[in-house]
Amino acid sequence: MxxxxxxxxxxxxxxxxxxxxxxxxxxxxxxxxxxxxxxxxxxxxxxxNPIQYTEQVYKKDDITAYAGRFEEVKQIFKTPTTLSYVGEAVVPNNGTREMHYALTQYYMAPHVLLRNETARDRVVFNNGASPPTLSNRVCDTVLYNLYTSGHIDPSSNYHLNNGWKVIKDFDNGIIVLAR
Amino acid sequence: MMFALSILMPLLVGILAFHFFFKGASTIYSRFLFNLSLPIGIGISTAFFISLNLIGIPYWIIFILETGLLIFLILRYKREQSRTGKKINYTFDKFNSATSISNIVLLLAAVLYLYSWITDVGIFYFNSVQSPHGLWDAWSCWNLIAKFISRAPDNWPQMLHQMNAIDFHPDYPLLQRGFIAKSWLLSANESVWIPIASAFIFTFCTIGLLSSSVNLFNTKTEGLIAGLILLCTPFFMVMGHSQYADNTVGYFYLATVVLLTLARRGATIKPNLFIAAGLTAGMAAWSKNEGLLFIVCLFASQSIRIFFQDRISLMNELKYVLLGMLPFLLLIAYQKLIIAPPNQIISAQGSETFSKLTDFSRYEIVWHWFVKQFSTFGKWAINPWWLFLAGILFKGINIKENNYSFVSNFTLFFSMLTGFFFVEIVTPLGLVYYLSTSVHRLFFQLFPTFIFIYFLAINGKSGSQYNLSEYILKKAKK
Known part of the structure; x- marks a missing residue:
């Protein structure tokens, strides 16, 4: 047994x-x-080949590459500030537009970027042809992130036609306006 | 240097806390000690930092206070030890040199564990250097808020209050974010390696805690196999290097269940272990909102114990659990009520909730997704569930061990699954979109706990109700 x-x-x-x-x-x-x-x-x-692989890919990702656009603009704001944000329509799809907004917020922290939450899918985010999607709260400063088109069209821009002034154009699609 | 200090300090805090929880123990299993201490230390240290920061104390004073308090407590502990003259024996994993088939299996399991651990560390590293900021939710939700805390340590609550709640989730709890921010502040460098290290700690400590606790309750071989199941589940590593908080909350679910089971081992009540279980449950709620559901399910699941123990002792146990989680509940309440904008799922509830709850097509869709998860779970090349079933057939299920812990643990697990099911039903987001982005992660939060409960259930050391081998033996004797 x-x-x-x-x-x-x-x-x-x-x-x-x-x-x-x-x-x-x-x-x-x-x-x-x-x-x-x-x-x-x-x-x-x-x-x-761990070292070779690391050298090949490390800091070559899209998120890291985006960081360089905000080095200068961050220096304008000395204390945490709340800004309005305007993206653009000339991007491949909604996902890319969302990513540009999220990345801008990621690199601009601790400044808060606001955009209109309810209208964001109905109104075109653009370089100024139609009213930009502002947050319910209107800020005194607005940050344009025109990644593809690069520049505001002064003839049709909502802000420029309503008394706002360009504070600085960083020549990389980032433009700061204030009233 | 400061980077190492930001990990070392929580580790020391955790080790001290561990010695408080296991006060009186003469032998301590080192692997269990390490894997439990580091994450718990991170939780306590971060709670200390955030609490003092919220009442307006500058961060550099908090660091000095924390260091001073830590040195004081270590010295006090050492003095206490020398006064009582009691020595603690720290044990490590040892292997028997005898050549039996069981030892060969154990040796093979140990070799495989080491091989899998090394390859997984490599995979984690390679994926992390490829995406050093983590995947989308990591940078746009978890690490973003950590940046707010570290870049504006004096007024981050005001800034968070104004944020876009749908895109950036400032209402999500602060444990992971707070730890990353604290480490960035301490090292005066916003290195991507800090969130990577945080994800690494929680991912690999989950494996270590699971393996060492199954080792404590069952056998070395089963402990190694339990760890191997997690190590060899491809999607578990994806969850790790993604830097999401699912592994963090999953770790604290597991730690709570392990500590509760340990607290119920033996005849006498162990208040310190119940406090520890409450602490880790509180940390789960402070890691992700699902942790709040965990707390509700934890208390609900303990009520079933009324059938196995007297009401007074059960209430006594739950009192200690509540005491342990209280500091974290206060922190969560403060964040939800004062700092954060409303949560998108909670704030969207209203009359629509009822119509969703009575819309049975939604149940069908969610059920379909849940069932689908079982066949594709973890990106295994084969379906792992058959292996779990085979284990039950071989060893049977034992529900009496550790004062019927299996019953309350399984009820907790099942009520969490049910809770997840209903969260999907009432979600204000597109149902299929929400299912596609959340179900697999929710399942993974519970997976380590499930493995632990499973191994506890098939442990047939004593008190077995039904055991295949015993059944065969009885038949043979007849």
Whole structure:
């Protein structure tokens, strides 16, 4: 009768071995090719050349690249300020427009950038052809982020035609206006 | 140097707290100590920083106060130890040299664990250098608010109050944001490596805590297998390097359940461990809004214990849990009521909520998404749920161990899943959009806790109600 508990113990151990093999195979799959991404070649090339890979990709991402646009503009505001924000329509899609707004807020912190929340999908964010989407709260300073078009059209711009003045044009699509 | 200090200080705070929780213990398992101390230390240290900052104390004075208090408490602890003459024995993982099939399995599991841990650290690093600011929610929600706190330490609450709540979620809790901001201030450098380090700590401490606590309750092999399940789940690493707070809140769910189970091990009540469980539950609520649901479910799930223990002792236990979470509940209440604009899900509720709750097509859609998650969970190459089922068939389920902890733990897990289900039903956002961006992350918050509860349930050391091997033995004897 003593043989049965031992047999069960060994069976359990064998089942554990099988389980470990499955887990090991899963980790190997992740290492050699990410199953979630059909075009992924896995991580083995990164492991073989970690320094080269780091030099290739580190700080070359889109989020880091966007930072340079705000170095100068941040120096205008000495204390935390609340600003209105105007984006533009000349961007590929709504997602890109959202990303530009979020990135501008990310790099302009601790200054708060406001835009109209209810009208944001109905009104065109543009370089001034139609009324820009202002927040319910109207600020004294407005920041334009014209990533693609770069410049305000003075003839049709809502702000310039309503008594606002350009404080500084940073020549990279960032323009600060005040009334 | 200061970067290292920003991690070292919470670690020391956590170790001190650990020794308070386990006061009187003569042996301490070092891996368990480390994996529990560091995140708890981060929570306590950040709460100390944010609380004093909110009452207007300059941040540099807070750092001096924290350092001074830490040195004082360490000296006091050392003096107390030398006075009582009691020595604590710190144990490490050791392996038996005997050659049996069980030891071969243990050795193989240990080798595989080490291999998986090293490859996962590498994967985490490579993905982090590729996206050093984290994925969208990390930079536009978590790290953004950390920038507000660190760049305007004197008036960030006023600035947050004006922010766009839909895009940047200033109402989300402050543990992760506060820790990153505090570390940035301490190191006087807004390095991307601080949020990366924060994500690394919570991701790998979850694995370490899960593995070491299953080791404590079950066996070394099962402890290693439990850790391996997380290590080898590809999406768990994605959650880590994304720098979202899901792993943070998931860690505190796990820590709460582990501490509650430890508190109920043995015959006598352990108030310090119940306080610790309350503390970690409070930290869960201070990590993500889902943590508030966790607190509600925690108290609701404990009520089922009325069938296994007397009402007075249960109320006594819950009193200590509440005491532990109280500082965090106060911090959360202050943030929600004074600082943050209203939460988009809560503020949008009204008459529409009822119509959503009675719209059964929504239930069908959510159910469909929940079921779909089970087949695609974690981006495993095979469906891992069959392996869990196989474990139950081999070892059975034991519900009596640790004073019926399985029953309250499982009720907690199930009520969290139910809560998540209803949050999806009443969401003011587009249902499919919300499901597609949230369900997998919600499941992952609970995954480490599920693994722990599972291993606790199949632990057939004693008091087994139904165990396949015992059943076969009885049959053989007949």
């Amino acid at each position: 003593n043989a049965i508990p031992q047999l069960l113990k060994d069976l359990r151990a064998l089942a554990c071995l099988l389980l470990l093999m499955i887990i090991g195979w899963q980790q190997w799959t992740t290492y050699t090719g990410d199953p979630g991404q059909s075009d992924s070649k896995g991580y083995h090339s990164q492991f073989l």
